[in-house]
Amino acid sequence: MxxxxxxxxxxxxxxxxxxxxxxxxxxxxxxxxxxxNRATRLLRQGADTAQSMFGRKKRSRFGFR
Incomplete structure (x- = not known):
């Protein structure tokens, strides 16, 4: 298990x-x-979502978060 x-x-x-x-x-x-177009935008948004959920976290520009 x-x-x-x-x-x-x-x-x-x-x-x-x-x-x-x-x-x-x-x-x-x-x-x-x-x-x-819409398909490319959705592909990119899906990749961003998957990366933020499972991959590296995006850091803010100034490092406050």
Missing amino acids: IWNLARKMILTAVLVPLGAAGARKLSDRIERKRGA
Whole structure:
């Protein structure tokens, strides 16, 4: 049971940031080819949300938070 939990945590720690990075790259490529649109904006927002929930936390510019 502990191994299943550990496996899920490891997969989450690896796959979610990779998926966010992939979505961000896909968004960049589509924007380069076709310009900004709703799909690219949603891909980027989804990547930002996934990264803020599971990945690194964004720091404010002045470091107050």
